[in-house]
Amino acid sequence: MKTIKILVLSMILITGFSCSKDSVNPPIDLSADFTGNWVLYSYHYSGITTTIYEDSATQTQFTGIGFEILLNTFFSEDPNNYTSNGQYAVEHIVTDEDGNQYLYLRFVQINDIGTWTRQNNSITLNVDGESLQGFISELTEDTLKITINSTTTDLIENNVERHISQTENYVFVRNL
DSSP states (O other): OOHHHHHHHHHHHHHHSSOOOOOOOOOOOOOSOOOOOEEEEEEEEEEEEEEETTTTTEEEEEEEEEEEEEEEEEOSSSOOOEEEEEEEEEEEEEEESSSSSEEEEEEEEEEEEEEEHHHHHHEEETTTTEEEEEEEEEEESEEEEEEEEEEEEEEETTTTEEEEEEEEEEEEEEEO
């Protein structure tokens, strides 16, 4: 019996000391200068489209990866304006409810002029009457990473309703 108690106590001690404490995410360093000229280095997104017609709904998932990216973005301060000019291609993959995948190539031309506001790691971009809420996950002297989550709903022909939820990830490098 004494051996069992020692064995159980040993297991408790081993388990207790071998488990690490839950890691705490360090605070995000946002001390670098946000303003200046940035070049889009990578872009990808993912999301879900739900299409509703009468009493039935279908869902598709999609992902996209940018390539052949030639896009510059400039953020100025006082006033807080930004311009984004360039182009990129996207490999857009749609997966239907049966698991079938469809590949579409899309070429995107960007010529945006807008304003921005920032509070800590939150950023809002305003262009053409639309506001995009973003989250800055990294801001160093060389790198800027922004994630934008969006949800849109629109009514397409014959009372078909479409809901799109997507997450976009942008990685910029500073253009010196």
